[in-house]
Amino acid sequence: MSAIRIEFEAPPSTGSLMLRAALSRKPGLKEGEDLPRFEAVVNDVRVDQLAAYQSICGFPESDVLPLTMPQIVAAPLHLAVLTHPEFPMPAMGMVHVSSRIVQQRPIHGDESLDIFVWVEGQRQARKGCEADMITEIRIDGDVVWESVTTVLSTAAKGHGKKSEPDPIPEPVPTRSVVWSMATDLGRRYGTIAGDRNPIHLWPITAKLFGFKRHIIHGMWLLARAIAELDTDVGDGPVQVDVAFKRPVFLPGTATFSAGDQDGSIAFRLDNPEKGKTHLYGQVKRLG
Amino acid sequence: MSQNPVSLVSVSPPEAAQRVSRNARPAAPGEKRNRYTLPSSLQSGSPVGYRTRVSLTQAEADEAALLFSLERPRGFVNGGPIREQALFEEVSLGILTARQSTNFRGHKQVTLGPHDSQQIADLMRDLDGCEASVLDGAAMTHVVFTRPYRTPFTLLLTFVGHHMGLNLLTVPWRAIAKRWMHADDIPSIGYLQHLHLGILADAMERAAVIASHGRRKAQVLMGPFANQDVRKTNRALIDRIHSLCGLSAAAVAEGWRVGLVAQVGAVEQSLPLSEATARKVGANLMAFRSERIQPGVNAEESAPDEYQHRQDMDVPEELAFMAARAAYNSFTHWTGCERDQAKELLLMERIDVLTDGGRDRLRQIRADNNGITDALIKNLPLWADLPMGKALSRNANRGRKAFALVGQRIYIGGLDKGQLGKLGLDPTLACQAIGAAASRSAKVCELSGCIDLPDDCDLLVGTCLMAGPVNQNDIGKQFYGYKDLLAGAFEAQDPTSMMVWTLKAKTVADPLGNEEQLLNRKRKGALVDLRPAPHEVVSVRVDGKLVPMRKAHGRTNQERAYADVGNFVRGPNGAPIPGNRGSAWPADLANETVWKETL
Numbered sequence: 001m002s003a004i005r006i007e008f009e010a011p012p013s014t015g016s017l018m019l020r021a022a023l024s025r026k027p028g029l030k031e032g033e034d035l036p037r038f039e040a041v042v043n044d045v046r047v048d049q050l051a052a053y054q055s056i057c058g059f060p061e062s063d064v065l066p067l068t069m070p071q072i073v074a075a076p077l078h079l080a081v082l083t084h085p086e087f088p089m090p091a092m093g094m095v096h097v098s099s100r101i102v103q104q105r106p107i108h109g110d111e112s113l114d115i116f117v118w119v120e121g122q123r124q125a126r127k128g129c130e131a132d133m134i135t136e137i138r139i140d141g142d143v144v145w146e147s148v149t150t151v152l153s154t155a156a157k158g159h160g161k162k163s164e165p166d167p168i169p170e171p172v173p174t175r176s177v178v179w180s181m182a183t184d185l186g187r188r189y190g191t192i193a194g195d196r197n198p199i200h201l202w203p204i205t206a207k208l209f210g211f212k213r214h215i216i217h218g219m220w221l222l223a224r225a226i227a228e229l230d231t232d233v234g235d236g237p238v239q240v241d242v243a244f245k246r247p248v249f250l251p252g253t254a255t256f257s258a259g260d261q262d263g264s265i266a267f268r269l270d271n272p273e274k275g276k277t278h279l280y281g282q283v284k285r286l287g
Numbered sequence: 288m289s290q291n292p293v294s295l296v297s298v299s300p301p302e303a304a305q306r307v308s309r310n311a312r313p314a315a316p317g318e319k320r321n322r323y324t325l326p327s328s329l330q331s332g333s334p335v336g337y338r339t340r341v342s343l344t345q346a347e348a349d350e351a352a353l354l355f356s357l358e359r360p361r362g363f364v365n366g367g368p369i370r371e372q373a374l375f376e377e378v379s380l381g382i383l384t385a386r387q388s389t390n391f392r393g394h395k396q397v398t399l400g401p402h403d404s405q406q407i408a409d410l411m412r413d414l415d416g417c418e419a420s421v422l423d424g425a426a427m428t429h430v431v432f433t434r435p436y437r438t439p440f441t442l443l444l445t446f447v448g449h450h451m452g453l454n455l456l457t458v459p460w461r462a463i464a465k466r467w468m469h470a471d472d473i474p475s476i477g478y479l480q481h482l483h484l485g486i487l488a489d490a491m492e493r494a495a496v497i498a499s500h501g502r503r504k505a506q507v508l509m510g511p512f513a514n515q516d517v518r519k520t521n522r523a524l525i526d527r528i529h530s531l532c533g534l535s536a537a538a539v540a541e542g543w544r545v546g547l548v549a550q551v552g553a554v555e556q557s558l559p560l561s562e563a564t565a566r567k568v569g570a571n572l573m574a575f576r577s578e579r580i581q582p583g584v585n586a587e588e589s590a591p592d593e594y595q596h597r598q599d600m601d602v603p604e605e606l607a608f609m610a611a612r613a614a615y616n617s618f619t620h621w622t623g624c625e626r627d628q629a630k631e632l633l634l635m636e637r638i639d640v641l642t643d644g645g646r647d648r649l650r651q652i653r654a655d656n657n658g659i660t661d662a663l664i665k666n667l668p669l670w671a672d673l674p675m676g677k678a679l680s681r682n683a684n685r686g687r688k689a690f691a692l693v694g695q696r697i698y699i700g701g702l703d704k705g706q707l708g709k710l711g712l713d714p715t716l717a718c719q720a721i722g723a724a725a726s727r728s729a730k731v732c733e734l735s736g737c738i739d740l741p742d743d744c745d746l747l748v749g750t751c752l753m754a755g756p757v758n759q760n761d762i763g764k765q766f767y768g769y770k771d772l773l774a775g776a777f778e779a780q781d782p783t784s785m786m787v788w789t790l791k792a793k794t795v796a797d798p799l800g801n802e803e804q805l806l807n808r809k810r811k812g813a814l815v816d817l818r819p820a821p822h823e824v825v826s827v828r829v830d831g832k833l834v835p836m837r838k839a840h841g842r843t844n845q846e847r848a849y850a851d852v853g854n855f856v857r858g859p860n861g862a863p864i865p866g867n868r869g870s871a872w873p874a875d876l877a878n879e880t881v882w883k884e885t886l
Binding site for chain 1: 327328329330839840841842845863864865866867868869870871873874875876
């Protein structure tokens with residue numbers, strides 16, 4: 001099957017895509033079926049909501065996009081792919097399990113971005129299948145930012161084997177701080193990021209999807225972590241890897257800690273009461 | 288009026304077998320937490336956190352000793368603009384940590400830039416009662432507001448000392464007078480406001496020097512705002528200061544008023560304080576603030592083993608001498624009196640608990656204060672106590688521990704007001720000076736207790752500044768015919784005791800759980816976290832607008848001051864307390880120049 005390519009003149013509205021995601025009924029991947037290649041493209045994208053994004057994630061005001069912000073600029077394309085009628089798996093219920101972001105240079109708020117997103121193929125996981133959504137952002141033809149967003153869909157058969165979990169880094173912290181997250185954080189962030197997935201909004205809407213309460217967006221957690229790391233991230237080429245382990249329910253608190261580990265900055269977010277890890281990752285300066 | 292040099296004197300640790308340190312661990316899952324277990328986490332915007340003392344070499348201590356005989360600046364020179372980080376470190380050593388009572392937050396601060404500093408300097412020059420020259424060219428000026436001391440203890444005092452037959456009338460009257468006229472139930476409660484301000488003034492003077500590694504000094508002025516008469520004379524100008532700093536009429540009605548003005552600027556001749564030593568001292572000052580040391584009172588039966596050890600240690604006589612010298616330095620400095628006069632005015636009774644006479648005296652004080660508590664409880668109006676489930680009498684009973692005096696050396700400090708009057712000294716300023724004197728001498732002891740601190744000791748000297756025993760004695764004086772605590776030691780005078788400080792050589796720090804009570808509303812809801820975040824008590828006036836310090840972009844401060852020194856409490860195997868280390872304020876903001884303007 002040839003690639004399915006969607007081209008936009010402007011980023012699509014996430015509201016209508018969300019509605020489509022909520023209403024669509026898809027069977028999932030059948031055994032032996034592979035996820036075909038889907039591509040989405042939009043050029044000359046101008047960033048808005050920069051100040052609001054910086055504020056809600058805790059970044060100082062600046063004309064430079066926070067490292068994590070291109071992900072939400074590209075989010076309408078991700079949603080467009082996932083809700084495409086030919087895309088075999090349902091968008092609702094997909095879980096963001098990990099991300100890798102590589103930024104070559106800081107992106108300024110007044111720069112025009114060409115965004116290219118694609119996904120192709122899948123691999124079996126324990127409870128379903130995982131797919132990598134690749135995002136590439138170019139400015140004047142040069143790739144300045146790219147990410148790999150790994151999502152898990154349970155609408156496919158998993159291999160069921162329990163694998164050894166990756167070791168969670170335990171750096172000697174140079175930062176350790178307890179975050180308090182208000183109950184309306186998901187709604188406020190969702191408005192700015194264009195992600196009004198019901199699981200982030202209210203306890204009752206989250207319960208419809210099997211959560212005991214609403215949860216904060218994983219990308220907010222990552223953005224807040226990058227904001228907390230501040231100068232540890234730097235302005236040069238950088239790579240961030242993160243694994244999302246457990247959701248953070250709202251309202252809630254979580255302990256963020258970070259420190260040097262093997263030449264990188266390792267970070268993690270834990271539940272202060274139960275000690276369980278919500279996410280962990282590392283920032284590596286490149287070059 | 289020059290001050291005598293102070294030295295920091297090392298204290299010998301006990302032999303290795305007698306050394307103990309706080310060996311606390313977090314509560315195991317399902318185990319009931321107590322004050323001896325480590326907190327599970329810390330969520331606080333304060334620069335303090337849970338800190339440990341940092342060992343100083345004797346050479347570093349000698350360098351730091353200059354902080355205890357600082358003279359006033361004679362003028363300021365252009366030292367360049369102030370970075371936000373420098374301001375943070377200075378306020379961390381000043382208003383954010385200057386010790387107040389355990390459950391009262393009675394200060395707030397507005398910091399002005401160079402232009403506003405000049406404006407306030409011009410205003411100050413017209414005020415009556417300035418104890419030193421108002422200087423030009425300050426890089427910034429801190430204006431500190433203060434309010435009367437009001438806590439659950441003073442609520443209890445509303446019901447104390449009334450005539451049985453009249454208390455239905457006199458209790459409401461006293462409550463009204465307290466709320467609307469800011470009248471105190473007993474004089475020593477009023478003194479607390481002044482004592483705390485004096486402690487802060489002394490801390491701010493040191494803070495300017497430590498935060499700038501000796502490049503800046505502070506000219507702290509309290510005289511024009513001290514007593515009611517001088518405030519009345521200065522009223523119009525004080526109103527202008529209030530207006531410049533945005534103090535609202537509602538805040539004034541609540542009792543807030545300007546208490547001190549600290550002009551800060553670079554000095555021509557920097558003080559010989561290296562950055563490395565300044566940072567160690569700064570980190571130690573955070574550690575002193577992260578504990579309430581009450582020497583000895585934790586040696587209860589349920590306490591872990593490390594609190595039960597007897598240690599063959601004593602406070603060296605030379606240290607006690609230096610502590611007293613620091614106190615007299617401070618008193619002289621803040622009242623402007625001559626040193627010889629200070630020795631006559633500052634009444635100090637020393638109780639050496641290790642002597643028979645000392646033990647007897649301590650027993651007598653305890654017995655008197657317990658007698659006062661008994662009388663107080665007996666005299667409480669039942670119509671108020673019974674409907675509250677006897678909460679008033681329970682609280683009064685609970686106070687006995689707060690008024691306990693334990694230590695090796697105990698000093699009771701006070702003043703003879705008649706003598707002050709004869710010398711024309713302002714009694715309010717003298718009371719502030721007592722607070723400053725007590726605080727300065729305590730810092731001399733605490734820092735001395737860090738010299739060559741062995742790894743297996745938390746500290747070598749613990750001090751505790753207390754007003755509780757004085758307040759309790761004052762209740763007895765006002766209502767039950769007791770004499771002042773200092774009456775026996777100064778029979779020929781008319782003494783008013785104001786403060787007690789206790790001193791003990793020891794190696795184990797107090798349980799951290801004591802402090803957690805102040806930080807965890809679930810554990811002790813009535814207590815207030817005394818360790819405020821910058822945005823809660825400091826506003827910076829920039830371009831005519833008051834901006835809460837370190838509150839921006841949806842964030843508030845999580846940085847611990849002098850965190851680079853790394854003196855954080857850890858659990859077994861070096862495990863950190865989650866949240867204790869804090870996180871640095873974004874560098875872009877911390878490196879910003881606070882005020883772009885220059886004079």
